[in-house]
Amino acid sequence: MSQALRILHRDDYLVAVDKPAGLLVHRTALARGEREFLLQRLRNQLGRRVYPVHRLDRPTSGVMLFALDPNTAARLTEVFAERRAHKRYLAVVRGIGPEHDRLDYALREEDGSRPKAEMPALEAVTEIRRLDSAELPVRVDRYPTSRYSLLEARPLTGRRHQIRRHLSRRGYPIIGDAKHGKGNHNRFFAEHLQCPRLLLAAVGLAFEHPLDGRHVEVSGALDATMTTLFERFGWAGHLPLDSVRESSCQSLLPA
Template sequence: MDILEILYRDEYLVAINKPSGLLVHRSLIDRHETRFAIQLTRDQIGQKVYPVHRLDKPTSGVLLFALDSDTARLLNAQFIAGLVQKTYLAVVRGHTDASGIIDYPLKEELDKLSDAHADQDKLAQEAITHYRRLATTELPYPVGRYASARYSLLELQPKTGRKHQLRRHMKHIFHPIVGDTTHGDGKHNSLFREQFACQRLLLHASSLHLTHPHTHEALMLEAIPPEDFGDVVRLLLPLQ
């Protein structure tokens, strides 16, 4: 059985460090998948878990579950109200500004199967992301018309929770996340596969900061990036 890293557990909550490539729950889009974070966590701790937020399949990091429906309701209210601070690490193409705010509304991305009956003409929703550059590098590999390849390691904080928000926002400012096969740059994705054996999206949910729904104490949940993410960052930024 797959053993997940448990980051936190009490009588109300459990948080895991979700690996890249693991679905949170069953999906019509990935009907061939047989492994899901909900079932694996439930089997590992021996009790039912209730999802309160989501991470994309290729994103790793902090994934929080409630252990009863009342706690799930209270946590969902915090997420909906924007009271949960989410922080991510990402490797993106190019050298970004030192910091910035992306304020760019996003139309809801609809799946042909699971959203077949959804409103196709829904207006774009407010979407805001804060970012801070942690490090940069320039590699001696020609990509497209450029003689070298530049990358930035960023800390990202989404202030809203739109589907694929970080991936779409980074594409919008022309700094797509490396390894993003939907919103990214195929040439740079290929470079990372060939030079670094990197097969994943370089996006990791590093922390969640929230208020415990029952004790009302501040709770900081942190997940160290997995080896497949950390190894690439160390190769990119060996001296930083």
């Protein structure tokens, strides 16, 4: 039997859960052999239908919001479409990332329906901030030591693989990214640091509640893999905690 999903917040209209890394949100033609999905597990756990209103990539862990009825789903989908929802991610990347940067690179959609060259390039903006860094006395690439950063990423648009593609293009690929990352660093983390997965987590989600417009902020703790790595690298002070804050006026996600 699958382990119960961690519920971060629930009311009569919506529920926020912690999505495990490696779990698909729902059935897709690109993964016909899969038998387990977040949507199904949450539905079985709650004993009722649930409706996803945004997405997380399969290898990404973290905060995922579902509506509990079709009307709420329509309203929340509108909130996300109109950019009245704000997401906060933590990523472990190769290199010493910038203190602050705004990545404004248009991206072509990657839906697999037609060649990329035929897909239009769409606006994509991600704000990043370096929270910490570490230098290891080991040669993974061509240098005698290896440097890594903990970055905060806040996507202002919602393109597929946006954070992963933006950071790779900027020169700071996320560790564990098989498609956009660096294989030698991915292998080093998998074999020597017990991190065989994408080190990207959605740790914060702020949005307008569809019932009364109050501002809701949901924060989720990291899983055991990333928590252990943060502690090993001396980054424990950046570990997020499970929390929910509600207010009548808009505020910022916790730093």
